[in-house]
Amino acid sequence: MNVEFDTHGNVSVVVISGSVDGLTAGDLLSRLQGFVAEGNLLLVANLAGVEYTSSAGLRALLATVKQARRGGGDLRLACINTHVRKVLELSGFTTIMKLFDSVDAAVASYAVSVGP
Amino acid sequence: MARREREAPVTAEFRAGSMRELGGALAFVDQVCAGVEADTALAVRLAIEEAFTNIYKHGYAGGEGPVAVRVDVAPRQIVAILVDEAPAFDPTDAPAPDLDSPWDQRRAGGLGCHLLRQMMDEVKYARRERGNVLTLLKTRA
Numbered sequence: 679m680n681v682e683f684d685t686h687g688n689v690s691v692v693v694i695s696g697s698v699d700g701l702t703a704g705d706l707l708s709r710l711q712g713f714v715a716e717g718n719l720l721l722v723a724n725l726a727g728v729e730y731t732s733s734a735g736l737r738a739l740l741a742t743v744k745q746a747r748r749g750g751g752d753l754r755l756a757c758i759n760t761h762v763r764k765v766l767e768l769s770g771f772t773t774i775m776k777l778f779d780s781v782d783a784a785v786a787s788y789a790v791s792v793g794p
Numbered sequence: 795m796a797r798r799e800r801e802a803p804v805t806a807e808f809r810a811g812s813m814r815e816l817g818g819a820l821a822f823v824d825q826v827c828a829g830v831e832a833d834t835a836l837a838v839r840l841a842i843e844e845a846f847t848n849i850y851k852h853g854y855a856g857g858e859g860p861v862a863v864r865v866d867v868a869p870r871q872i873v874a875i876l877v878d879e880a881p882a883f884d885p886t887d888a889p890a891p892d893l894d895s896p897w898d899q900r901r902a903g904g905l906g907c908h909l910l911r912q913m914m915d916e917v918k919y920a921r922r923e924r925g926n927v928l929t930l931l932k933t934r935a
Contacts, residue, residue, distance in 0.1 A: 700847050701817050730836055732843045733906040740902050747897065761836040768912045769905050770893030794897055 680727075681709050683718075689785045690718040695727025698735035707738035710753075711745060719751025722784040726757035731765055743775060747794055752776070756784040798934075801829070804867040812858040813850040816843070819863055823874075826865045830872065834934050837913040838865070838872050841930050844906035845876050845885060853880030853926060871915075872932045879925035885910055886919045 679696035690713070698706060714721070721742070743753040754776045758766065766772050774794070778784035808822035823842050827835040842863060849861055859879055866873045891904035911917055916931035 697820075699816075699820060699843055701820070729832075730839065732840050732847075733902065733909055734843075734847075736905055737902040740900060743897060744900075760833065761840075765840070765909060768909060769891070770900075773894075774897040774900055 679706065681706060683713060686722075686781075686785045689720045689722060689788050691722045691724055691781055691785065693724045693727070698728055698731040698738070700732060700734045703732075703734035703738045706735070707741055710738065710742040714742065714745050714749065714751075719746050719749045720788050721746055721751065721753040722778075722781060723753060723755050724757055724781050725755055725759065725762055728762055729759055731762050733769070736765065736769055736771060739771070739775070750793070752788075752793060754778060754784045754787060756781045798869045801869055803869070804829075805864070807862060807864045810846070810861045810863070813847070816846060819843075819846050822863065823865065826867060827872070830867060831935060834872065834932055838874060838930070838932050841910045841914050841917075841932070842874055842876070844910040845874075845928055845930065848883065848885055848906055848910075849876065849878050849880060849926070849928075853878055853883040855881075870934055872934065874930040876928045876930075877925065882921050883926060884919045884921075885928065886917050 679698060679702035682693045684691045684693060694706065746753045756778045757780065758777060776787065778787065804826055806826045808819055810819055820839060820843060823839050827838055846861060862877045864875045885907040888907035889904055891908045892901045914930045915933045918929040920927045
């Protein structure tokens with residue numbers, strides 16, 4: 679798994695690629711939490727390169743979205759592959775997180791509203 | 795389906811002794827399912843990851859112990875069987891996860907067993923004298 683941070687104005691895009699599983703989710707969570715703790719509260723996760731996630735990845739997303747929202751921001755998801763979307767739907771995450779078809783749409787959504 | 799019917803069934807087994815071998819187990823699943831359509835292979839990978847993790851987390855209570863993962867890839871279905879020597883732990887009987895709470899009250903506990911059950915067409919649990927046998931069945935599309 680690989681994680682890279684990129685800024686689009688006041689929004690930070692986290693480009694995640696590879697497999698998010700029990701081996702990699704801990705690393706993803708610590709990097710996301712560190713990034714939010716530095717004050718990057720408006721986040722978009724670009725998941726185009728993520729083919730697979732297990733419940734370990736969901737725990738990392740849930741912890742990060744809570745941390746960002748409690749600070750007044752959010753974590754929004756973009757470019758979600760079939761398997762990952764199915765896992766998010768089955769787990770009830772599509773009702774608490776905002777999902778977008780493109781990174782641009784997710785970034786632009788912050789111009790309209792911040793928060794859950 | 796016609797081409798797939800001619801494929802020889804593949805059977806392989808991976809033996810682990812601790813949670814540290816999750817990486818080896820996932821690489822094993824990827825290898826055995828290399829010729830399987832992506833959606834099915836990812837569902838099987840997820841079910842095996844969740845089952846393997848739960849055996850060490852709940853069955854062995856964070857400790858070590860043997861787990862054998864056997865995967866049979868046939869033209870119409872994939873069957874995975876996980877055998878351990880842990881105290882009883884039945885993922886088919888695990889409490890339902892929280893799927894409805896608002897975000898600030900949402901908890902991630904129980905999602906692994908839930909996903910395992912949802913992603914497979916059949917999940918069977920059996921308690922044996924020395925451990926547990928979990929059978930996962932996924933029909934190929």
